[in-house]
Amino acid sequence: MDDRADLGDANARRQGVPDTALIVATRVAAGAAIMAIASVAALVNRRGDGDGDGDGGGGNDGGGSDGDNEEPSEDVDRTVRSRVAAALLAGLIGAERRAADAVQEARTRIQPVVDSARGNPLLRPIERLLSSGDDLVDRGRGDAGEGVDQVLQAWDTVLDHLVRDALRHVDVNELARSVDVDAIVARVDVQGIVERVDLDAVVGRVDIDAIVRRLDIADLARRFLEEIDIAQVIRESSGSLADETVDIVRQRGADADDRVAGFVDRILRRTDARDTRVVGRSPVQSGGEAS
Amino acid sequence: MTADRAAASYRAGFVSRLGAGVLDAIVVVVGTALILVVGRMVAAVFAGFAFSFPRPSGIERYGALSVVYVLYLTFFWTTTGRTPGNYLAGLRVSTSDGARLSVPRAFGRALICHFFPVGLLWVLISRRNLAVQDILLGTAVVYDWNARRATTLATGSSGP
Numbered sequence: 001m002d003d004r005a006d007l008g009d010a011n012a013r014r015q016g017v018p019d020t021a022l023i024v025a026t027r028v029a030a031g032a033a034i035m036a037i038a039s040v041a042a043l044v045n046r047r048g049d050g051d052g053d054g055d056g057g058g059g060n061d062g063g064g065s066d067g068d069n070e071e072p073s074e075d076v077d078r079t080v081r082s083r084v085a086a087a088l089l090a091g092l093i094g095a096e097r098r099a100a101d102a103v104q105e106a107r108t109r110i111q112p113v114v115d116s117a118r119g120n121p122l123l124r125p126i127e128r129l130l131s132s133g134d135d136l137v138d139r140g141r142g143d144a145g146e147g148v149d150q151v152l153q154a155w156d157t158v159l160d161h162l163v164r165d166a167l168r169h170v171d172v173n174e175l176a177r178s179v180d181v182d183a184i185v186a187r188v189d190v191q192g193i194v195e196r197v198d199l200d201a202v203v204g205r206v207d208i209d210a211i212v213r214r215l216d217i218a219d220l221a222r223r224f225l226e227e228i229d230i231a232q233v234i235r236e237s238s239g240s241l242a243d244e245t246v247d248i249v250r251q252r253g254a255d256a257d258d259r260v261a262g263f264v265d266r267i268l269r270r271t272d273a274r275d276t277r278v279v280g281r282s283p284v285q286s287g288g289e290a291s
Numbered sequence: 292m293t294a295d296r297a298a299a300s301y302r303a304g305f306v307s308r309l310g311a312g313v314l315d316a317i318v319v320v321v322g323t324a325l326i327l328v329v330g331r332m333v334a335a336v337f338a339g340f341a342f343s344f345p346r347p348s349g350i351e352r353y354g355a356l357s358v359v360y361v362l363y364l365t366f367f368w369t370t371t372g373r374t375p376g377n378y379l380a381g382l383r384v385s386t387s388d389g390a391r392l393s394v395p396r397a398f399g400r401a402l403i404c405h406f407f408p409v410g411l412l413w414v415l416i417s418r419r420n421l422a423v424q425d426i427l428l429g430t431a432v433v434y435d436w437n438a439r440r441a442t443t444l445a446t447g448s449s450g451p
Contacts, residue, residue, distance in 0.1 A: 246379060247381075247436065253381065254381070256304070256306035256307070260305050261304050264415045264416065268416075270418070274420060276302040276304075276419060276420045277301055277302075278300040278302060278389060278431050
């Protein structure tokens, strides 16, 4: 590209305006080359598609079980051809792009010269030729793009076939048999998993209030109280407790009475016991209050 | 009302009777104070007096306490035969033959108990556990809270 650009530039500088003809001729040649390349690429592509379809069909018809085995190799064959074509095409497209860029560069540099020469009746045919050359370049580019698309499509198809063929040879059952499930299970750290489970969080999500609501606590308590005579229990316990306390006080008092009486009697040198007995109607009976 | 059944009771000693008397005195003092305060409140509400806590003079205080105490003793001795203090000490006041006191005898005994409390000290000396008021009015203070225990106590105390 740079070479050509330098060449065009040098020519333009050396020969001036008349060199426009040389540039136009270069463009025309480049356009023609691109068209030819694109045509060849399209031709190769089309031929490859046609061969693949035809051979594959024949194999299936005649070979029966062999057809399956032949098909992949033919696919591969076609793939190789397609790839060669694609590589060729890519190279050609690259060359075309470089040529087109060189032409563009040259055109940009020459434009001032062309502009100055515009209006000269002698140069009009050359101008016409120049513009027609641009058209050719554009058309060539379009064809090349189309060719690239076709090549990429073919490549996708080849890949698809290859993968499917590979999978057909894989025996999944054999694979499964070779897998040692016990070893895998042994490697699973169940304890670790259990430890990672946050039981507190799980329990925290349990709605205990809802459970309690479903239990009829009041009814439960009522039935419980019906079973035991709570009033009787309270009566007995508190009554006996109070009685016990009062009895202790009374007992202490009576003991103190005896000690004090005994002390006084010793001081008074009495030898016979006090006569504290009261014989008569029982004060318990005569008193209204039962003790 | 009077079951003519002979039953053995034992006159109580000095400590039980002193304790009962102290308890009764406390009850009467607190009760009198409450009566005075509540009476002032009622008077303030219904008669329009300005309420203030009562500050009785010494004589007023002694007079009020005396009246309440005598009435208190008389009331309980003639009705149940035992004041609250007697109840806690397990005592009952009766005539010497075990009958309940009449109002005059109870009133007289209450007066003696109040104005001559040292009469109780005779219980220490008396061979029959009698105080001065018991001798004068023919009364007795007996254990009356558990026949079995009282018997046990009496037997123990009456041993030689």
